[in-house]
Amino acid sequence: MGRAAGRRESRRRSWLQWCNLALLRLVDRHFDLGYRRVKSALFAEMPDEILELGPGAGANFRYYPIGTHVMAVEPNLHAHPVLLREAKRRGLEITLVAGKAERLQLATGSVAVVVGT
Numbered sequence: 001m002g003r004a005a006g007r008r009e010s011r012r013r014s015w016l017q018w019c020n021l022a023l024l025r026l027v028d029r030h031f032d033l034g035y036r037r038v039k040s041a042l043f044a045e046m047p048d049e050i051l052e053l054g055p056g057a058g059a060n061f062r063y064y065p066i067g068t069h070v071m072a073v074e075p076n077l078h079a080h081p082v083l084l085r086e087a088k089r090r091g092l093e094i095t096l097v098a099g100k101a102e103r104l105q106l107a108t109g110s111v112a113v114v115v116g117t
Contacts, residue, residue, distance in 0.1 A: 017076040025057045025082070032059065039063050039117075046113060053101045053116040055079075058086035060115060066091035071111075073097045073104065 043063035052060060055072045056079060064070065070092055072083055080096050087094035097104070101116075 014078070018078045021057060021076060021078045021082065032062070043115075049112065051106075051111045051114045053114065055083060055115075058083050058090075060117060061086050061090045061092055064090065064092055067093070069093040069095070071095045071097060073099065073101050075100055 039060065040063055043060070046064060046068065048065070048067065049069045049071070050064065051071045051073070053073050055061070055070075055074055056076070058072075061070070070087065072087075072094055074080065074083060074096065075098065077098060080098070083094060083096060
């Protein structure tokens with residue numbers, strides 16, 4: 001692949017990631033209305049440290065207790081500013097990891113809860 005083709009592919013990927021984030025933000029309210037009771041019950045007794053894989057726009061953050069530390073693994077860099085704002089708004093501490101979960105170097109048993117929705 002030449003340089004021009006590589007730049008086009010990079011712009012295309014960036015555009016698709018932006019569109020993905022926009023879609024997640026649009027449907028967030030709808031999904032919250034549909035899953036609020038289930039998620040509230042599931043996340044009620046979460047530990048104070050959570051690993052969340054692919055948090056997107058942070059839809060689950062509303063269910064975590066204030067002060068929870070979330071390690072968020074999100075490959076979409078367009079989502080990172082949104083996740084930082086949402087975590088601050090919800091009173092959460094956040095560590096953002098750009099990349100894919102398959103590449104994480106975590107010791108066995110080092111995380112009590114992994115969330116992926």
